[in-house]
Amino acid sequence: MPDIRVSAAIILDADQRVLVVRKEGTSRFMQPGGKPEPGESPAETLTRELREELGLELGPADLAPLGTFVSDAANEPGHRVVADAFVVTIGSAEPVAQAELAEFRWITPADAETLPLAPLSVEHLLPLAWPASLP
Numbered sequence: 001m002p003d004i005r006v007s008a009a010i011i012l013d014a015d016q017r018v019l020v021v022r023k024e025g026t027s028r029f030m031q032p033g034g035k036p037e038p039g040e041s042p043a044e045t046l047t048r049e050l051r052e053e054l055g056l057e058l059g060p061a062d063l064a065p066l067g068t069f070v071s072d073a074a075n076e077p078g079h080r081v082v083a084d085a086f087v088v089t090i091g092s093a094e095p096v097a098q099a100e101l102a103e104f105r106w107i108t109p110a111d112a113e114t115l116p117l118a119p120l121s122v123e124h125l126l127p128l129a130w131p132a133s134l135p
Contacts, residue, residue: 006036006081006083007034007036007085008084008085008086008125010087010125011031011090016129017107018130019104019105020105020115020121021097024101026102028116033050034052042086043060046063046084047063053101057093063088064087066087067084068082069082069083069085070082071083071118071119083125085125109126
């Protein structure tokens, strides 16, 4: 199964809601992030993607690495996604959906039970965000 390398962010607000995004032409929500450009580190990829897709200006101190996780890709059948994940602090910054994003939502564990989510989010990233809330 071919791998797609990405960087992904867990962004929590003050109410412990997690930011998820949906790209144009897709139905599943996922953590913000994306694929690296040549020569980019995972952290550089994530800060660029968050700037391009959500208008967030972040630096290295805003990212805390969580590790690398593997799941089936949400939008590319027959592929796996290999994600370098980070907890990201955005303070009072307000995200704005732009570039290829159709929308974003701040979700709770209850929302996660009914929202169509990417396998990576369900299997790995949301359980890290809400360890006591998910099975």
